[in-house]
């Protein structure tokens with residue numbers, strides 16, 4: 001056994017701490033109570049989002065605190081062919097500081113890159129972005145949110161002038177007469193949120209689900225549109241065509257609060273229902289039914305998730321649904337609106353405070369002179385010294401170790417070897433690096449490739465703020481002592497900054513970082529100036545923008561005006577474009593990828609929880625029984641999937657819930673079952689989002 005058992009210093013038995021779940025963006029309220037027998041028990045809390053509910057992942061989350069695989073000492077090695085050996089913090093940090101110095105001397109500041117995560121607290125995301133710009137002076141920093149909601153974020157900024165995933169609280173859903181849920185499997189990805197949809201249903205509301213698969217979410221719907229993967233904007237334009245024809249559009253709203261409807265109207269004319277049926281596979285009758293449910297409803301919401309967003313046309317897909325919401329006049333009014341269902345624990349806050357390649361804190365822009373000046377002044381540096389925007393996540397990974405690319409990489413909060421598209425290529429690029437350091441609490445598949453691994457604290461062992469999918473800033477309280485030998489990411493950054501001569505810029509305490517973040521974000525789009533830890537405790541969180549300590553926060557945005565210069569929302573002319581790759585003779589099926597209930601993301605955490613592993617132990621692919629018969633494939637057979645990127649071996653699961661022409665594989669598993677060995681890194685031109693949701697695939701039985 002490489003690693004020692006951690007010795008968790010228990011708090012007095014009976015102590016209960018109010019906190020939030022470590023995983024997804026619902027950030028369910030939970031309590032942790034120290035048990036007589038040692039360890040901690042999880043309780044659900046009546047927080048406005050989860051109302052006393054938790055999913056299986058939340059209930060089992062404390063199992064990882066004292067897990068035998070837990071890293072409790074830094075690991076180093078001289079050569080990647082050698083096994084790791086334990087090292088002191090001083091040795092590990094010295095190695096990293098020296099590697100940074102060596103690399104930057106040879107290749108300049110941009111020779112060193114950083115990769116962050118949407119699971120990091122606001123304090124960490126802020127510190128990471130500042131560390132890159134101030135201590136490393138590199139432009140090369142991006143994060144896994146690029147793979148998550150970046151298309152929806154870009155679309156919201158284009159249409160509304162600002163991006164807050166949901167511009168209204170979840171509780172508003174219950175009051176919407178119709179909800180159109182596009183490419184989201186909430187019943188598995190955020191189970192407790194279904195309470196809000198149940199309440200909506202109980203009040204007589206309708207739910208329309210758009211997904212190529214029948215899912216537990218579509219099972220709760222009034223109408224399921226089972227479209228062909230990658231045809232979302234054709235569907236949205238088709239619904240708009242009917243809405244215009246049937247007189248559902250809100251002319252007064254369009255005239256008062258929007259611009260550019262005329263061009264969109266002209267484009268919608270080309271998407272008559274029978275044509276859209278041919279393009280999307282959704283029957284005309286269902287198109288009319290959906291348009292009517294939306295058009296006649298006094299209030300309606302359109303919500304998107306990764307289905308339409310993780311495509312090379314992701315931004316346009318989202319814009320086409322925003323067009324529909326605007327045309328119906330269902331935005332910027334109570335119980336109405338467009339929203340993106342952000343995914344990671346801090347998927348919202350993680351995209352606001354500077355770990356993105358083009359961004360500064362407060363949702364400011366690195367290429368805006370005024371924004372640069374403000375942040376430079378808060379940081380106490382010269383704006384001349386701030387680098388320019390760098391490469392997006394996949395572009396940075398693709399260039400690693402190559403001419404002009406990053407040569408040394410520091411990773412905080414992402415497991416790229418499993419979760420990045422075209423994973424075998426990314427794995428090779430990670431190996432091409434001169435130096436890789438990873439901070440994690442387990443030896444993830446990415447950490448396994450590193451030169452230095454730093455053991456970091458888990459969620460319950462440090463405090464920090466997260467911003468949930470509603471834009472509500474919440475506080476995760478520290479409930480447990482970290483095992484001895486473990487440091488927080490902020491402590492790691494502070495130590496490293498000290499070694500690079502920038503120690504005074506990087507306090508290790510979350511509260512001190514948050515105070516600075518408040519000042520840095522002041523006056524920005526995502527303004528946290530009025531948020532304090534105490535106010536969060538007293539108010540069940542605070543919604544940004546919250547510009548002053550006497551400001552109540554902003555649960556609902558866009559009620560009077562949009563965040564554009566003239567206050568009006570923009571329509572965008574969107575023509576349907578097919579995905580980058582479509583089925584052909586060699587690769588005759590669509591492959592789409594996503595999530596299942598009991599695993600989380602790259603699985604570093606959830607594959608280590610016994611109950612979760614038992615319920616989803618191995619990589620599998622869903623295939624329609626008729627299609628399986630064609631290939632002679634039976635339930636439980638090992639099958640090989642091939643795409644132009646590579647091949648993967650998975651177990652066949654036969655289910656009539658999937659379209660005949662489509663396969664679905666979850667991406668949570670490592671090794672030869674990795675879905676990302678297959679996925680296409682074709683990028684959206686605006687958001688630089690890879691096309692995780694559509695590619696062309698061939699299936700073969702067994703290992704033949």
Ligand SMILES: Nc1nc2c(c(=O)[nH]1)N[C@H]1C(S)=C(S)[C@@H](COP(=O)(O)OP(=O)(O)OC[C@H]3O[C@@H](n4cnc5c(=O)[nH]c(N)nc54)[C@H](O)[C@@H]3O)O[C@H]1N2
Pocket residue numbers: 024025148149182183184185186188189190210211212213215228229230231232305306307308342343344345592593594595596597598599600601602664693694
């Ligand atoms: N259990 C669990 N929960 C999670 C996570 C997890 O890993 N596990 N991760 C969290 C994170 S980071 C995120 S981003 C969210 C994601 O949450 P979701 O977006 O709900 O999850 P996905 O399974 O990625 O995709 C949703 C649906 O999109 C459908 N889809 C596939 N192709 C298309 C298409 O072309 N068009 C349309 N309209 N739909 C399509 C899929 O069939 C799938 O059911 O979940 C969060 N919650």
Ligand SMILES: Nc1nc2c(c(=O)[nH]1)N[C@H]1C(S)=C(S)[C@@H](COP(=O)(O)OP(=O)(O)OC[C@H]3O[C@@H](n4cnc5c(=O)[nH]c(N)nc54)[C@H](O)[C@@H]3O)O[C@H]1N2
Pocket residue numbers: 117118119120121144145147148149306310343344411412413414415416418419420421439440441442444456489593594595600601602603604605667675676679692
């Ligand atoms: N094929 C396919 N691929 C996908 C997707 C898909 O739908 N299909 N979805 C994409 C999406 S939406 C996302 S969000 C990404 C997610 O994929 P990843 O970026 O790999 O996300 P995680 O698996 O959550 O990785 C987080 C890692 O950091 C560690 N970690 C967690 N918290 C902390 C912390 O506070 N500090 C440090 N230092 N480490 C921490 C965890 O142990 C884990 O190893 O995957 C993307 N990849």
Ligand code: SF4
Pocket residue numbers: 021022023024025026027028050053054055056057058059189190191192
């Ligand atoms: S829904 Fe998300 S936040 Fe809630 S318990 Fe499950 S994983 Fe945790």
Ligand SMILES: [Mo]
Pocket residue numbers: 147148149343344347
């Ligand atoms: Mo995500």
